[in-house]
Amino acid sequence: xxxxxxxxxxxxxxxxxxxxxxxxxxxxxxxxxxxxxxxxxxxxxxxxxxxxxxxxxxxxxxxxxxxxxxxxxxxxxxxxxxxxxxxxxxxxxxxxxxxxxxxxxxxxxxxxxxxxxxxxxxxxxxxxxxxxxxxxxxxxxxxxxxxxxxxxxxxxxxxxxxxxxxxxxxxxxxxxxxxxxxxxxxxxxxxx
Numbered sequence: 048x049x050x051x052x053x054x055x056x057x058x059x060x061x062x063x064x065x066x067x068x069x070x071x072x073x074x075x076x077x078x079x080x081x082x083x084x085x086x087x088x089x090x091x092x093x094x095x096x097x098x099x100x101x102x103x104x105x106x107x108x109x110x111x112x113x114x115x116x117x118x119x120x121x122x123x124x125x126x127x128x129x130x131x132x133x134x135x136x137x138x139x140x141x142x143x144x145x146x147x148x149x150x151x152x153x154x155x156x157x158x159x160x161x162x163x164x165x166x167x168x169x170x171x172x173x174x175x176x177x178x179x180x181x182x183x184x185x186x187x188x189x190x191x192x193x194x195x196x197x198x199x200x201x202x203x204x205x206x207x208x209x210x211x212x213x214x215x216x217x218x219x220x221x222x223x224x225x226x227x228x229x230x231x232x233x234x235x236x237x238x239x
Contacts, residue, residue: 134170167182199219
């Protein structure tokens with residue numbers, strides 16, 4: 048179990064050159080965009096335009112801040128995502144374009160390569176102690192608002208706003224205690 052601090056996220060240009068991503072974690076570590084099993088990142092979207100295509104990849108997008116975004120995904124009805132929306136899953140290799148609803152947004156992006164990993168992403172608001180069971184080889188908990196303390200059988204760590212807690216099956220259950228109230232995005236990265 049360890050914490051990836053927001054200040055340590057790796058900054059890089061989008062695959063299509065249209066913006067910048069803050070890469071939170073990738074497997075394998077320092078993997079190439081063409082070969083990752085999974086990747087978790089954040090990005091600021093300043094304008095309308097196409098999404099980068101990632102062949103063979105599934106994606107889940109969550110709006111963190113800003114008014115929201117309208118996605119037009121080939122073969123689907125247009126969908127509007129706001130900070131109140133549930134995480135939204137769609138294939139990353141289908142042509143997708145985005146229109147901002149009213150100004151820039153920041154989003155949270157989880158991608159898994161088919162045949163290598165699967166994902167489950169959900170939002171939780173904690174106001175009391177919560178016992179999290181690892182769902183697979185890696186569980187990442189992104190602290191969207193507030194802060195918390197996370198305790199396993201061997202360690203206790205503090206997770207601040209925009210930090211990410213990473214734990215796995217070997218860590219066993221992890222007790223998360225918010226400092227008052229905390230909003231989290233929980234990402235379970237599962238075997239294919």
